[in-house]
Amino acid sequence: MDARDPELKKELAATLQARKDLGDEYESELVDSFMDKMSQRVDSHVERSVRREMAQQQTSFVRADRRPIGPPQSNPRFARYGFAGFTMIAAIPLSAIGAVNAGTAGLFITWAGIVGVNIAQGLGTWFTPRGRQDRED
Structure with a gap:
């Protein structure tokens, strides 16, 4: 997620325009809506990053022919x-x-x-x- 994300700028501009059109009484709802959208975007970004990292770890274990970290197998x-x-x-x-x-x-x-x-x-x-x-x- 880039700080110069055009979709994010559009969402912020739409939220600010809606605040101007609707007035101060809807400000908290508009901010909550924008923050929910931001939270969803952050969550999806984190989820993609975690999936990518796990995939990299799995492929590195396969390539190195190593067992995953865990308790040692007892004799x-x-x-x-x-x-x-x-x-x-x-x-x-x-x-x-x-x-x-x-x-x-x-x-x-x-x-x-x-x-x-x-x-x-x-x-x-x-x-x-x-x-x-x-x-x-």
């Missing part, structure tokens, strides 16, 4: 071991709670749950395409 092997480590740490207080509340049976039930959660997580990564890909490497 499923490390995620699997991290989950197992977390469950082992969580097993300490869970074992104590199970043993105190239900005795030996509570301890066995707690550990069955921990083992079951780890098996379910392991099978989940086993049957995903990404998990099969890692095993082939």
